[in-house]
Amino acid sequence: MQDPYLIWQLEHQHEILLKIVSDENSQSKENDNKWTVREIICHLGAYQEHFSKRIDNILLQDNPKFDRYKADDDPNFSVWKEKVFADIISHYFAHREKLNNFLSTLNKDQLNRTANHPLYGDMKMTDWIQFFILHENHHIFSIFRSIKVN
Numbered sequence: 001m002q003d004p005y006l007i008w009q010l011e012h013q014h015e016i017l018l019k020i021v022s023d024e025n026s027q028s029k030e031n032d033n034k035w036t037v038r039e040i041i042c043h044l045g046a047y048q049e050h051f052s053k054r055i056d057n058i059l060l061q062d063n064p065k066f067d068r069y070k071a072d073d074d075p076n077f078s079v080w081k082e083k084v085f086a087d088i089i090s091h092y093f094a095h096r097e098k099l100n101n102f103l104s105t106l107n108k109d110q111l112n113r114t115a116n117h118p119l120y121g122d123m124k125m126t127d128w129i130q131f132f133i134l135h136e137n138h139h140i141f142s143i144f145r146s147i148k149v150n
Contacts, residue, residue: 003126009133009137010103010133011100017092017140026038028149030149031149033145040139040143041089042077042080043071043139044092046079046080047074047132047135048092049076049095050074054066058114058125059110064116067118103129112124
């Protein structure tokens with residue numbers, strides 16, 4: 001992958017969690033948010049694994065069609081919620097490193113492969129990566145708000 005900004009975001013944007021979240025404040029919850037900080041991180045972990053499977057499908061199939069991801073319908077989200085906080089963070093960061101290493105091996109043709117999102121239509125692999133980053137960033141902001149409001 002050639003885009004230095006995308007690479008930086010994938011490698012580093014999630015690291016802010018280590019600075020702002022602790023086991024003690026992970027039960028914080030903003031009034032309008034249905035999840036605690038801990039549950040948001042579990043969602044990010046489950047979604048990251050789901051995203052990795054989507055990447056595999058994009059590489060193996062011609063323009064696969066994906067349904068919208070719904071965390072509450074993902075059995076893996078429940079698995080994540082059963083982990084202790086330290087394991088949630090450890091697993092999340094370890095999987096991210098594997099994901100980053102894999103994405104760094106993709107060539108231009110692979111990055112131009114597409115998949116169909118039900119709302120956004122056909123998107124190139126690079127668009128899916130950006131979508132993943134924006135999704136994570138949105139939730140990191142929710143975590144920040146939840147911690148600062150409480």
